[in-house]
Amino acid sequence: MLGSMRVDVILSPDLSPGEILELGLLAERYGIGAVWTSNYPSSRDPFISLCPLALASSRIRLGPLVITxxxxxxxxxAKALGSLNELCHGRANILIGGPTGVNATM
Structure with a gap:
């Protein structure tokens, strides 16, 4: 944790699962609170892309955003989040929103 402020990072949905793993482990090492990856129809499945990080990390929270x-x-x-949560031992998060995109939902 960085002092009393929680910092999360949002990774591009165009990154490969290996790149998300590498950046996610680096984020965990530096005390980042969570790693998110965006959900776009033209990009990789965010639940699948986070699986390698879920298995290799131990503290960082992770999840997809914005799922509609x-x-x-x-x-x-629910099934995808439950599976991801099982892989990361209870550290999965999700942001559910409307169909207007990440920026409008956040």
Missing amino acids: PYELHPLKI
Whole structure:
């Protein structure tokens, strides 16, 4: 943790799972609170992209943003998040929002 302020990072959805792993482990080493990756229809699946980091890290929280039930059925969202959460031993996060994109939702 960086003092009393929590800092998270958002990684590009165009990064490979290996690149997310590398950057995520670096973020964990420097005390970053969470690593997020964006969800865009033209990019990799954010749940799958975070799996290597989920398995290799021990403290950092991780998750996809912004997942919308307009693009992915809520049951599939729940199953994917549950699987990611199992891989990272309870450190998975998610940001659910509307279909207007990451910036508008945040």
